[in-house]
Amino acid sequence: MPVVSSYSLAPFKEEWKTEHLLHLLRRCLFGIGHKEISFFRDKTLEQCIHVLLRQSPPPSLPIQEDSDVEDPLVPKGKVWVNAPYENDLIENRRGLMLKSWWLGEIINRDYSLTEKLTLFWHNHFVTEMDIVKDSRYSYRYIAMLRSHSLGNYKKLIREGTTNVAMLVYLNGNTNSKDEPNENFSRELLELFTIGKENKENYTEEDVKAAARVLCGWKDDKEKIQAQFHPELHDPDDKQFSSFFDNHTIKGRTGAEGITETDELIDLIFKKTETAKFVCRNLYRWFVSDRIDETIETKIIEPLSRIFIAENFEIAPVLKTLLSSQHFFDSVFKGCIVKSPVDFFIGAIQQFDVITSSNLKRDHVPWLQFYFYTADLSMDIGNPPSVAGWAAYYQAPKFHQWWVNSASLGLRTKILNGLCTSEGLIFNGPYIRFDFPPFVRQFKNAEDTDTFIEDCAELICAVKISEDSKSKLKQLLSGNQTDSWKAVWNKFTADAEDAAAREVAEERLRMFFKKMMSLPEYQMI
Amino acid sequence: MNRKLFIRNSAIASALYPFLNTLASCNSKTVSQNRILVLIQLVGGNDGLNTLIPLDNYKNIIQARPNLFIPENKVLNLKGSALNGLHPALGGIKDLYENNLLSFVQGVGYENPNYSHFRSSDIFLTGAESSKVLYTGWMARFLETRYNNYPQGFPSAEHPDPPAIKVGDTGSFLFQGKAMDMSIVVDPSAEFSAPEIDAPSNQSTGYAGEEVKSIREILLQTNRYSKVIQNALGTSILHSKLYPETGKNPLADQLKTVTKLIKGGLQTSVYLVDLKGFDTHSDQVDSSDTTKGSHADLLQKLSQAITCFWDDMNQIGREKDVIGMTFSEFGRRIISNAAYGTDHGASQPIMFFGSHIKPGITGTNPVIPDQLTASDNLQMQFDFKSVYSTVLKNWFHADEIVIKDVISGSHPKINIFKS
Numbered sequence: 054m055p056v057v058s059s060y061s062l063a064p065f066k067e068e069w070k071t072e073h074l075l076h077l078l079r080r081c082l083f084g085i086g087h088k089e090i091s092f093f094r095d096k097t098l099e100q101c102i103h104v105l106l107r108q109s110p111p112p113s114l115p116i117q118e119d120s121d122v123e124d125p126l127v128p129k130g131k132v133w134v135n136a137p138y139e140n141d142l143i144e145n146r147r148g149l150m151l152k153s154w155w156l157g158e159i160i161n162r163d164y165s166l167t168e169k170l171t172l173f174w175h176n177h178f179v180t181e182m183d184i185v186k187d188s189r190y191s192y193r194y195i196a197m198l199r200s201h202s203l204g205n206y207k208k209l210i211r212e213g214t215t216n217v218a219m220l221v222y223l224n225g226n227t228n229s230k231d232e233p234n235e236n237f238s239r240e241l242l243e244l245f246t247i248g249k250e251n252k253e254n255y256t257e258e259d260v261k262a263a264a265r266v267l268c269g270w271k272d273d274k275e276k277i278q279a280q281f282h283p284e285l286h287d288p289d290d291k292q293f294s295s296f297f298d299n300h301t302i303k304g305r306t307g308a309e310g311i312t313e314t315d316e317l318i319d320l321i322f323k324k325t326e327t328a329k330f331v332c333r334n335l336y337r338w339f340v341s342d343r344i345d346e347t348i349e350t351k352i353i354e355p356l357s358r359i360f361i362a363e364n365f366e367i368a369p370v371l372k373t374l375l376s377s378q379h380f381f382d383s384v385f386k387g388c389i390v391k392s393p394v395d396f397f398i399g400a401i402q403q404f405d406v407i408t409s410s411n412l413k414r415d416h417v418p419w420l421q422f423y424f425y426t427a428d429l430s431m432d433i434g435n436p437p438s439v440a441g442w443a444a445y446y447q448a449p450k451f452h453q454w455w456v457n458s459a460s461l462g463l464r465t466k467i468l469n470g471l472c473t474s475e476g477l478i479f480n481g482p483y484i485r486f487d488f489p490p491f492v493r494q495f496k497n498a499e500d501t502d503t504f505i506e507d508c509a510e511l512i513c514a515v516k517i518s519e520d521s522k523s524k525l526k527q528l529l530s531g532n533q534t535d536s537w538k539a540v541w542n543k544f545t546a547d548a549e550d551a552a553a554r555e556v557a558e559e560r561l562r563m564f565f566k567k568m569m570s571l572p573e574y575q576m577i
Numbered sequence: 578m579n580r581k582l583f584i585r586n587s588a589i590a591s592a593l594y595p596f597l598n599t600l601a602s603c604n605s606k607t608v609s610q611n612r613i614l615v616l617i618q619l620v621g622g623n624d625g626l627n628t629l630i631p632l633d634n635y636k637n638i639i640q641a642r643p644n645l646f647i648p649e650n651k652v653l654n655l656k657g658s659a660l661n662g663l664h665p666a667l668g669g670i671k672d673l674y675e676n677n678l679l680s681f682v683q684g685v686g687y688e689n690p691n692y693s694h695f696r697s698s699d700i701f702l703t704g705a706e707s708s709k710v711l712y713t714g715w716m717a718r719f720l721e722t723r724y725n726n727y728p729q730g731f732p733s734a735e736h737p738d739p740p741a742i743k744v745g746d747t748g749s750f751l752f753q754g755k756a757m758d759m760s761i762v763v764d765p766s767a768e769f770s771a772p773e774i775d776a777p778s779n780q781s782t783g784y785a786g787e788e789v790k791s792i793r794e795i796l797l798q799t800n801r802y803s804k805v806i807q808n809a810l811g812t813s814i815l816h817s818k819l820y821p822e823t824g825k826n827p828l829a830d831q832l833k834t835v836t837k838l839i840k841g842g843l844q845t846s847v848y849l850v851d852l853k854g855f856d857t858h859s860d861q862v863d864s865s866d867t868t869k870g871s872h873a874d875l876l877q878k879l880s881q882a883i884t885c886f887w888d889d890m891n892q893i894g895r896e897k898d899v900i901g902m903t904f905s906e907f908g909r910r911i912i913s914n915a916a917y918g919t920d921h922g923a924s925q926p927i928m929f930f931g932s933h934i935k936p937g938i939t940g941t942n943p944v945i946p947d948q949l950t951a952s953d954n955l956q957m958q959f960d961f962k963s964v965y966s967t968v969l970k971n972w973f974h975a976d977e978i979v980i981k982d983v984i985s986g987s988h989p990k991i992n993i994f995k996s
Contacts, residue, residue: 055787
């Protein structure tokens with residue numbers, strides 16, 4: 054049975070090796086290939102963390118793409134997120150443009166934690182586009198997550214409480230003094246801050262009191278913003294339970310009513326449960342889904358103290374965690390199952406690809422990438438419920454929820470498509486892996502054993518079995534007239550020799566198809 | 578939360594009661610071999626009061642949900658049940674009911690209701706007490722008594738098919754067993770393929786070794802069952818003409834897959850399908866017409882899907898072997914909210930269908946008091962654990978000692994089945 058050997062949050066001081074760098078990058082970025090390794094190779098752990106913790110610059114706004122749905126108000130190439138709401142048809146189209154834009158952002162990310170954290174916060178502080186049904190709102194929600202992703206958690210929750218998408222999603226926009234709606238206040242406590250965790254903590258009365266504090270907000274479709282309506286706000290005092298030290302939030306009238314929301318957020322963030330809850334979720338996302346009492350006391354609690362001391366700044370917590378001895382304990386290497394975005398986008402990122410599109414710019418492949426990841430049951434923008442994806446909350450399986458008899462088959466099938474000579478084709482454009490340039494970057498690529506070892510080390514987070522190695526070896530050279538060495542050398546000697554190229558490529562296609570279908574490839 | 582620990586504890590439990598498995602396997606060889614249960618999960622919390630509508634105190638319903646009640650003249654009457662009606666979208670359900678093929682159990686819930694979707698779903702799927710956390714599904718615990726030590730030794734000559742099938746693209750807690758998921762997940766929109774599997778590594782270390790082992794186990798089971806599933810899915814079948822076009826009704830699409838697998842000869846005894854979207858905090862009804870809106874759309878899909886499926890069961894001659902049951906994580910509040918919606922509630926009416934089901938309505942109409950507050954809920958009449966126990970006893974002929982072990986504690990049986 055595996056055991057954790059280090060419970061220390063002190064900085065990792067052992068010799069900084071490639072395997073440590075790979076572990077760090079796999080958890081922080083989507084897809085690690087030669088490019089990432091060569092960028093980070095000569096940096097110290099501290100320098101790596103410094104780069105990763107830099108917030109990416111804000112992306113350009115999503116624009117009107119080519120479409121069979123005419124948007125009379127927004128011509129092609131123009132920004133639609135500030136345009137009026139038109140009709141359901143155009144809205145559906147905008148929804149797809151927003152999701153594909155998001156995938157494009159992930160594809161074009163720099164070496165920052167920004168994208169992985171944006172997805173983390175999306176899973177933590179959920180809205181579903183299918184329910185919000187206004188992509189202009191959802192754009193504002195995503196932009197908010199991204200801008201706070203490495204910023205301040207308390208500010209994120211405060212801003213999100215009155216974010217237009219959130220107001221619609223959890224019915225804050227219909228919560229009024231006469232007709233309180235407790236949907237948001239319940240999830241605020243249960244899923245966004247304190248957590249229920251099957252413990253006695255806050256009460257049903259607290260949920261109701263919080264709903265009354267928060268009432269009076271509406272979304273304004275014309276201005277595309279939230280508005281506070283004092284006449285809808287409950288001016289009476291709100292009494293909280295002993296969990297909140299019997300605190301009373303004084304009822305206020307007029308525009309002053311807004312300050313009750315600030316007071317509520319202060320009240321919630323005074324509870325140490327809030328910091329611990331988020332630290333636990335960060336831990337599950339970045340380190341492991343196994344949290345026992347020792348992890349709780351030696352890792353989660355100290356992290357939560359840093360979180361509180363730093364006034365809920367996210368970067369210091371992550372800096373401590375990701376450079377700790379605990380994080381680099383070898384017991385955690387490769388123990389997280391890739392999410393569909395990790396799996397699919399990771400594959401596109403780690404290999405060289407040949408495509409008829411420009412992956413930096415073109416919406417068409419991004420849209421396809423969205424469809425593939427959604428088929429693999431991670432519909433970005435649209436988690437299955439307000440709790441996010443089961444892989445991040447459903448004990449005891451956690452990350453294993455991503456894999457089942459249907460999804461494993463589909464994962465392999467999609468990557469197999471990218472391994473073929475035609476690639477994945479979507480209405481004309483295509484994309485496929487280009488293996489030779491990837492393989493050339495390995496030293497001794499012509500030596501079968503060395504190449505298999507090096508390649509597996511780079512793309513599989515877990516050591517592959519001897520049986521798998523021997524099958525991979527057969528695919529490269531066994532039972533074939535020419536050895537792998539001969540095939541590879543012939544190809545590299547003359548890149549113009551189409552016949553030699555085809556032989557080499559075909560073997561590599563079979564080889565990578567196999568490697569990407571291994572259980573070890575599912576892990577980061 | 579150590580996965581290994583749960584497995585170990587459960588292993589101790591079954592070591593203490595080794596006779597459980599013997600008893601259960603005796604049963605499984607006899608009468609219940611071919612019996613099938615199709616569970617339909619309504620995800621989000623279904624509004625029972627607008628599904629099976631009590632007509633004995635309509636004035637109070639109108640008062641409690643002035644923006645949401647179905648006008649009395651639009652409510653579908655149920656022949657022989659003067660005190661109840663159905664949502665107008667449930668025409669197909671009405672027909673089944675009036676043909677003595679469908680029943681309702683009123684007021685299904687549990688003590689100390691939890692209003693969190695996730696906790697309450699877990700309670701329904703694991704069969705736990707409100708205050709107790711379980712890490713295996715209630716159905717998995719039952720199936721484990723028939724498939725002793727699963728997956729070791731399965732498929733076998735006696736049990737060539739998967740214990741359970743989850744239709745869709747994710748697994749369910751319902752089938753989470755001690756060692757692994759007892760179900761094979763079949764996605765109606767994708768073909769079912771068999772993976773290649775290599776001999777494992779003997780040098781995996783760390784937690785990854787355990788994770789990879791679990792993935793290998795899934796691949797192995799998928800592989801072992803792939804032939805029977807592919808064969809079954811490949812069966813030629815003329816589906817009921819009542820089915821809508823593929824993609825129009827996700828529940829109907831899922832049930833179509835269930836039909837294929839049943840027709841294809843799988844001995845699998847439990848299927849789980851689901852319909853999402855019942856969390857109707859807002860726009861449950863259209864403000865201009867309460868018979869329309871998101872809840873009406875969902876109920877229409879439910880009614881249509883069950884009708885088509887039942888027609889299919891008749892066409893393939895399996896109507897005597899199959900029953901269906903709906904459930905949701907909770908019902909909704911009595912009082913509606915200002916957003917033309919309803920908030921999380923407690924008990925709910927559930928449906929059973931099939932020719933073995935005793936037709937009619939079990940339980941009494943919920944009481945809607947004159948004076949209500951926003952947090953008032955419908956009273957529970959039957960603990961869902963009673964419902965599960967009854968299904969295990971009367972449909973799967975499980976022994977009382979097995980039932981007690983699967984559904985902790987003793988729960989009175991309900992008169993749901995024909996004697």
